[in-house]
Amino acid sequence: MTSRAIGWRTGSLERAHPLTASARSITFTVSSWPGNDAGQHVDVRLTAPDGYQAVRSYSIASTGAGEEIELAIDRLPDGEVSPFLVDDLELGDTVELRGPLGGWFVWRPEQTQPVQLIAGGSGVVPLIAMTRAHASAGSSVPMQLLYSLRTPDDAFFRDELSQPSATARTTWHYTRAVPSGWSRSAGRLTAEDLKRETLPPEHVPLTYICGRTGFVETVSRALISLGHVPDNIRTERFGGT
Amino acid sequence: MAVFGGHRRDDNPALPPGQYLTESFPVLSSGPTPSIDMEDWEFFIHTEAGQTHRWTWDQFIALPSQDISVDIHCVTSWSKLGTGWRGVSLDTLFAEVETGFDFVMAHSYGGYTTNLPLGELLNGRAWIAYEYDGDELDAEHGGPARLLVPHLYFWKSAKWVRGLVMQSEDNPGFWEENGYNLHGDPWREERYA
Numbered sequence: 001m002t003s004r005a006i007g008w009r010t011g012s013l014e015r016a017h018p019l020t021a022s023a024r025s026i027t028f029t030v031s032s033w034p035g036n037d038a039g040q041h042v043d044v045r046l047t048a049p050d051g052y053q054a055v056r057s058y059s060i061a062s063t064g065a066g067e068e069i070e071l072a073i074d075r076l077p078d079g080e081v082s083p084f085l086v087d088d089l090e091l092g093d094t095v096e097l098r099g100p101l102g103g104w105f106v107w108r109p110e111q112t113q114p115v116q117l118i119a120g121g122s123g124v125v126p127l128i129a130m131t132r133a134h135a136s137a138g139s140s141v142p143m144q145l146l147y148s149l150r151t152p153d154d155a156f157f158r159d160e161l162s163q164p165s166a167t168a169r170t171t172w173h174y175t176r177a178v179p180s181g182w183s184r185s186a187g188r189l190t191a192e193d194l195k196r197e198t199l200p201p202e203h204v205p206l207t208y209i210c211g212r213t214g215f216v217e218t219v220s221r222a223l224i225s226l227g228h229v230p231d232n233i234r235t236e237r238f239g240g241t
Numbered sequence: 242m243a244v245f246g247g248h249r250r251d252d253n254p255a256l257p258p259g260q261y262l263t264e265s266f267p268v269l270s271s272g273p274t275p276s277i278d279m280e281d282w283e284f285f286i287h288t289e290a291g292q293t294h295r296w297t298w299d300q301f302i303a304l305p306s307q308d309i310s311v312d313i314h315c316v317t318s319w320s321k322l323g324t325g326w327r328g329v330s331l332d333t334l335f336a337e338v339e340t341g342f343d344f345v346m347a348h349s350y351g352g353y354t355t356n357l358p359l360g361e362l363l364n365g366r367a368w369i370a371y372e373y374d375g376d377e378l379d380a381e382h383g384g385p386a387r388l389l390v391p392h393l394y395f396w397k398s399a400k401w402v403r404g405l406v407m408q409s410e411d412n413p414g415f416w417e418e419n420g421y422n423l424h425g426d427p428w429r430e431e432r433y434a
Contacts, residue, residue, distance in 0.1 A: 006433045043318075046245040054247050055259050055318050080248055080261075088243040101433065103419035104271055213268045217381060220273035230273045230351060237268050 042099030109137030120211020285404035328370030355414035
């Protein structure tokens with residue numbers, strides 16, 4: 001019962017801009033792309049001249065209909081695919097894309113439950129898709145983002161997230177270095193921080209957490225200790241342990 | 242035009258199509274890691290006759306166990322070769338179970354489910370594993386015990402497994418309802434629905 005309903009499509013690099021010293025936003029035009037829900041991901045396949053192929057899965061930063069999709073890729077020091085996508089890929093170059101994939105770590109505009117998003121580092125990518133879907137749908141459901149970063153320079157999409165018109169408020173947290181004048185010192189997110197900066201259990205939010213494994217484990221455990229029920233916590237993890 | 246070089250060239254016959262080798266052990270779960278009180282832990286098999294076979298933790302780890310060395314393949318494209326586990330064969334657990342149904346729904350603490358054909362759990366092809374690499378299985382990786390079905394993509398190897406319910410048809414589990422393949426054979430690249 002081989003099933004390969006989702007096939008590979010060709011994507012041509014349409015736009016690119018740096019997000020941080022190690023990350024880049026890359027937007028592809030993909031003909032007959034069916035559109036995607038906020039939070040879905042896509043497989044990217046690269047082929048070397050000798051036929052060797054490498055496939056990696058990336059969250060999609062964009063959302064909705066249309067033939068463009070935006071990815072936001074962080075360069076892994078020892079990576080095989082991410083350095084090529086961040087440093088080498090040029091406008092007009094093509095890659096193969098398969099997707100959209102995943103039907104669980106997604107937010108759809110018809111959802112009515114309040115939403116708390118919690119991002120660790122580049123884990124913000126599927127979550128910014130959710131804030132974008134929230135804004136473009138004109139949703140009146142409360143949505144807010146807590147974004148944990150090593151340093152202020154590591155922020156993806158800071159301008160967009162900080163815009164007064166943003167429909168989802170972003171709270172920033174820094175683990176290694178803080179901006180000057182910042183009231184809290186740098187440090188890992190604690191249960192106290194989460195209690196202060198996220199929607200309380202009484203609001204029964206649906207919480208989406210995305211980040212490295214250790215971050216997701218720590219944050220989800222703390223939320224449960226604060227009284228959130230596990231069924232209202234969705235997670236997406238990356239990296240080994 | 243940028244030319245992709247790539248540097249892995251994992252020309253390893255143990256690697257299914259579209260997979261790459263990893264030395265780390267990535268974690269993929271749809272929700273928080275459940276906290277399980279060992280006093281309450283159980284493993285069960287429930288049949289269509291309404292019969293439930295149950296094991297407490299002490300009963301379970303007293304069963305004959307095996308050292309298992311297998312390759313594991315995640316649908317997100319990483320594979321890890323020669324992983325070492327200790328666990329109880331499903332052949333042992335099914336020894337006293339009578340069922341006419343051909344399919345199984347695995348249920349986990351935390352609510353995860355995944356569907357499997359019974360035939361693929363028997364004959365030395367699946368285990369309930371409780372040690373990894375000589376140590377007790379970390380909660381992040383599915384401890385205290387997880388299903389281990391290495392010949393299928395690893396989402397089938399349900400973490401925090403609690404029991405198996407026999408079913409007459411191959412009804413989909415959690416990921417299978419969310420876009421993933423009903424069967425999940427890595428050698429046939431049965432990734433998505």
